[in-house]
Amino acid sequence: MSITTCILHHHIGTESSFERGLAVASDPEVYERQVAQLALDYDIIDLERLLHGPLPKRPLLMTFDDAYRSVLDAVETVLAPMGLPSVFFINPSLLKENVVSFDNTLAWATNTVGLEKLCAEIGVPIAESVGALITQTLNDRNATERAAIKDQVLRAFGPPDLSPRAPLLRPADLPRLVDLKVEIGNHTMTHISGRALKAEEMEREITTAKTELETLSGSRVRSFSVPYGHERDLTPELTNFLRDTGHVAIFLVHARANNHRPAPDVWYRTSLHNEDPGTLKTSLRLKPILRSFKHRFLG
Numbered sequence: 001m002s003i004t005t006c007i008l009h010h011h012i013g014t015e016s017s018f019e020r021g022l023a024v025a026s027d028p029e030v031y032e033r034q035v036a037q038l039a040l041d042y043d044i045i046d047l048e049r050l051l052h053g054p055l056p057k058r059p060l061l062m063t064f065d066d067a068y069r070s071v072l073d074a075v076e077t078v079l080a081p082m083g084l085p086s087v088f089f090i091n092p093s094l095l096k097e098n099v100v101s102f103d104n105t106l107a108w109a110t111n112t113v114g115l116e117k118l119c120a121e122i123g124v125p126i127a128e129s130v131g132a133l134i135t136q137t138l139n140d141r142n143a144t145e146r147a148a149i150k151d152q153v154l155r156a157f158g159p160p161d162l163s164p165r166a167p168l169l170r171p172a173d174l175p176r177l178v179d180l181k182v183e184i185g186n187h188t189m190t191h192i193s194g195r196a197l198k199a200e201e202m203e204r205e206i207t208t209a210k211t212e213l214e215t216l217s218g219s220r221v222r223s224f225s226v227p228y229g230h231e232r233d234l235t236p237e238l239t240n241f242l243r244d245t246g247h248v249a250i251f252l253v254h255a256r257a258n259n260h261r262p263a264p265d266v267w268y269r270t271s272l273h274n275e276d277p278g279t280l281k282t283s284l285r286l287k288p289i290l291r292s293f294k295h296r297f298l299g
Contacts, residue, residue, distance in 0.1 A: 002055035003259045005042065005284050006251065006269040008063050008229075013070040016164035017111035018104040021130040023273060024066070025166075030274045032078050037277035038062075039082060046085035047183050047223060050267075051249060060284075062086040063251065063269060065187055065225050066101075067094040069167040072177060080180045088177060089187035089225035089251070092212040094168050101191055104165065105150050106130055109157050121156050122149050135228050139193045143201050146192065174217040185223040186210045186247065194226055194233030202241050210245060222248050229253025229269070231262065239263075257288040260296060 010024035012031050019025050026034075038044070043056035050061055062079070064071045067090050079086060094101055100108070109118045110130040119126045119133065127133035141149065154160070174184060189209040197205060210221045224247040226233050231252055242250060248265060255270040270284055 002057060002059050003257065004045070004050055004055065004059040004061055004267070005288075006061045006063060006258065006267050007038075007284070008065060008251075008253060008269040008271045009071070009074075009273075010064065010066050010271075011068040011070050011166050012074040013068070013166055016166060018100065018108045018160075018165040020111050021107050022103055022134075023131060023271075024068075026273050028070075028074065030277075031074060033277045034272065034275070034280065035062075035078050035082070035084070037280055039084065041281060044084045046181065047087050047185075047249060061267075063185075063225065064088045065227075066191070067091050067169045069169050069173065072169065072173050072180075075177065075180050075182055083181070085181040085183070087183045087185050087223060089185040089223070090169065090174075090213060091187045091189060091191045092209050092216070093189045094191075095171050095216070097170075098162060099168065100160070100162065100165065102146050102150050103134055103191065105153055105160075106134060108160050108165075109153050112160070113157050118153065118157075122152060135193075135230070139228070139233075140196050141193075142196050142198050143190060143192050143205065146190070146196075171216045174213070178217050178219050183223070184213050184217045184219055184221055185225055185249075185251075186213060186221050187225050188227055191227045193228055194235055194238045197235075197238060199237065202238070206238075206241055206247075207245050210247075222246060223251065224249070225251045229271070234262075234266070254291070254295075255288055256292040256295060260292050 009026055012026050012028050015025035042058045042060035045059045107130050116126050124137050127137050186209050188205045213221045224242050229252050250266045252268055253271055254268050256268040
């Protein structure tokens with residue numbers, strides 16, 4: 001039986017003060033070498049084949065999260081010439097001009113004034129890192145609270161110079177991605193943590209995001225990537241809402257093996273950055289099995 005490996009990248013380019021500390025950047029040359037190695041070691045599949053088969057012997061699904069335009073550049077220069085498909089989970093609220101996400105705002109503030117000053121400004125204990133601040137300290141803040149924190153940070157330390165920021169997708173880029181064998185997926189409207197989603201926010205964060213992505217891309221959106229990728233963010237309420245709104249595939253991270261998935265429509269992914277292509281076999285085959293064993297039997 002074939003077990004599908006799923007990988008995740010975010011931004012294929014140089015990180016600026018808006019991305020530094022978020023662990024989202026991959027060097028383009030390293031990425032190109034990773035893809036070349038993966039194409040040798042695996043059979044690259046699209047979402048349709050993942051869902052309906054038949055699966056090849058060594059199936060691998062390539063995915064991207066967020067809305068970095070560098071992904072389009074990577075698809076055009078690396079994936080498309082090799083005829084390789086992928087899935088790109090996008091936050092439609094980020095497709096507007098001069099938008100800065102909640103995560104990028106906090107990364108910029110951390111890299112500009114320091115984490116201690118940032119935490120003091122928003123009234124929380126000093127976090128270990130900006131990543132921990134976002135995914136641990138503030139992971140239960142709803143959309144309204146996140147927007148208020150972002151505005152507070154920008155008023156206190158801004159306005160920021162946006163020129164170093166990695167460019168984001170524009171609406172016209174989505175049909176181009178579809179033409180290049182990229183299936184568009186839903187990543188919520190604003191990249192909010194699933195455990196923070198209130199019932200009244202799900203319509204905008206899930207349904208409206210799906211509708212906007214379908215309108216912009218001209219294609220059906222049927223998959224969803226859980227922001228931050230943690231299984232605790234895939235609450236029962238969110239899971240049911242996703243299924244009820246036509247999402248037939250849901251993706252976490254955790255870097256576990258997909259032979260013991262939490263549900264038939266849920267898959268684990270391994271997030272990649274600048275790993276040496278020669279180490280990918282271990283990263284994608286052995287380590288996920290060990291993580292799955294530890295999670296299943298040791299908790």
